[in-house]
Amino acid sequence: MSDLVVVNPWEGLRRLTQARIALGRAGVSIPTKPLLDFQFAHARARDAVHLPMDREGLCARMEAAQFPVIELHSAAPDRTTYLQRPDLGRKLGADSREKLGALAAKGAHGFDIAFVVADGLSAFAVNEHALSMLEAIRPKLTEAGWRMAPVALVEQGRVAIGDEIGAMFGAEIVVILIGERPGLSAPDSLGLYMTYAPRVGLTDEARNCISNVRPEGQSFAAAAHRLDYLLKEAKRRKLSGVDLKDESEMKVLPTEGKQDQTNFLISEGVSPRA
Amino acid sequence: MTYAQSVGGRTYRFPDLKTLLAKASPARSGDYLAGVAAEDDSERAAAQMALADLPLKTFLNEVVVPYEDDEVTRLIVDRHDAAAFAPVSSLTVGDFRNWLLGAEADEAALTKLSAGITPEMAAAVSKLMRVQDLILVARKCRVVTRLRNTIGLAGRLSTRLQPNHPTDDPAGIAASILDGLLYGSGDAVIGINPATDSVPAVCALLTMLDEVIHKYEIPTQSCVLTHVTTSIEAINRGVPVDLVFQSIAGTEAANKSFGVDLAVLKEGREAALALKRGTVGDNVMYFETGQGSALSANAHHGVDQQTCEARAYAVAREFHPLLVNTVVGFIGPEYLYNGKQIIRAGLEDHFCGKLLGLPMGCDICYTNHAEADQDDMDMLLTLLPAAGCSFIMGIPGSDDIMLNYQTTSFHDALYVREVLGLRMAPEFESWLIRKGVFEGADHPHPRKTLSSMFAPALARIA
Incomplete structure (x- = not known):
């Protein structure tokens, strides 16, 4: 990204969620790349509504x-x-x-x-x-x-x-x-x-x-x-x-794989990731 | 009683008050679905003329849902304050609009008036108003609520930080909370829609939010948006509950479809009050509403969806909420078809709620099966804060990965505060500056460098 965009130092959190976090900002607004990613995702979801059942x-x-x-x-x-x-x-x-x-x-x-x-x-x-x-x-x-x-x-x-x-x-x-x-x-x-x-x-x-x-x-x-x-x-x-x-x-179930199970905002000490 | 209007060489007849209100309502898909909408634009305009000539007092004598059948009607009638109503008691609906627009209707007058206005009166006058009227009058209403901070002050716009995650994963939720806090979101509430109503899962989320708020000394409140009976159960188990949430609607039958009535809402509020978790106030309820919910439960009694929505505000004000959120575009295109209908509905709901004395916010949103997009949301996002809206949602990049709809982003709140010169709740703003997340006393904005407060947390996941 160019220096026209303020990059967020917490981009590492992205592996914890699919939410659109740490997008950075242009001024206070969404930078161009994540803006266009969003528009493409919206277009795909619109198309999914109209797909027929197989x-x-x-x-x-x-x-x-x-x-x-x-x-x-x-x-x-x-x-x-x-x-x-x-x-x-x-x-x-x-x-x-x-x-x-x-x-x-x-x-x-x-x-x-x-x-x-x-x-x-x-x-x-x-x-x-x-x-x-x-x-x-x-x-x-x-x-x-x-x-x-x-x-x-x-x-x-x-x-x-x-x-x-x-x-x-x-x-x-x-x-x-x-x-x-x-x-x-x-x-x-x-x-x-x-x-x-x-x-x-x-x-x-x-x-x-x-x-x-x-x-x-x-x-x-x-x-x-x-x-x-x-x-x-x-x-x-x-x-x-x-x-x-x-x-x-x-909790009796095996964990669902990719995600961390603890909240890093409050847990102390060990890294939750092996 | 029958109402009639002769105009353009034709006489239009409306058999009762609810029909008159429905036919006068600006066009929207839900009223067509219910079969109560005007046949054409001329009938709608004629109905608005007939409605304008109607004395406001009519609403005290004719109800839209029978008193005997509906506890919301009984609440509206029994709680009406005749003394508060006095200043406008001789007016027609049309002149009520004129009065509201005038200088006499200032902040103090409107505050005094609210207990004298019924939801149906508010709905009726809103149907005669253009978008600019809905903005101008709502802007004069001031509703301030408090629990651990102050929401609704002049020149302020708060946000609900909504860190939803499809599996309620603690780390995923924490990531969205941190992103939101660093973008200055969360002064209205940090509120999670849980993936299930499972009691243990809800209790775990409540405990986690409480720990975050205490560890970082955040002057805000938390909420897990679960059924009121689940919140009561959590309180009984000794779990910290700041705000009791419930979706509510404007008829007894619609509320029954949500599994609630006035008695259980009262029970929920009393349980939360007993915990005494407020520091600057005791508004402990968080309600959500939305046009179309009564029809969706087949519980609208032939009443148009905007009037039903206003009646939900009578339920809300009985319980002195901290926040009332109209989730305007969530319900789908069968109720609000496109951006134009969503925008008008959001402004109507905000106006009616504020006139009735409620701390109204709006979930400015749309689903992927509605004819709406980000441009439509930008319009409502710009109009509502101009009308003095108390709070909006804040979510990473507008994409709710749990509820599968689009609402306003953290960035959106920063945009509209910049354009309109608005600020967040004062306690929260001071905290952000004190902790080095934001800077600038007159024009607070995010710092480029990371606040040291969160460095240990980020180091933990590095």
């Missing part, structure tokens, strides 16, 4: 991994409508409701748990991570002997659509895996929302949420650990949402 690829990979799938669509016909009409993204389209009703009538009804996978605001997240997340949680459920509904794959879906699907499956608990709004540094975050006794009309206070699930954020193993705790507690106490606190203690 329905065929996801179906094939899920079936190969022994997850039976049912393909559904919300009442929002396309992306433009979806962005302006969240009400349509929260409910099934008429054809999908009929399809799911027929499947349930043929005996696919009465499960311990139903998983729903929906594109949300980042199909990229679902395309990349939904199957890995399902595979991370499955052993814990198999071990507990839970009956699992076919995975519902939903296009143009929002969080609440999981409740309608869970109810139609007669599932005691529904978990929706959904693409979160893409960020500049994380266009691929998956969110998990769990509802006990799902039914149409529930709101956020009835759900528990685990967010930022992606390899660079909350790992699949960590998310599965939390979700397993929430699922078992929800089933035991017959509730979900604000009355069910996440008391899972994450």
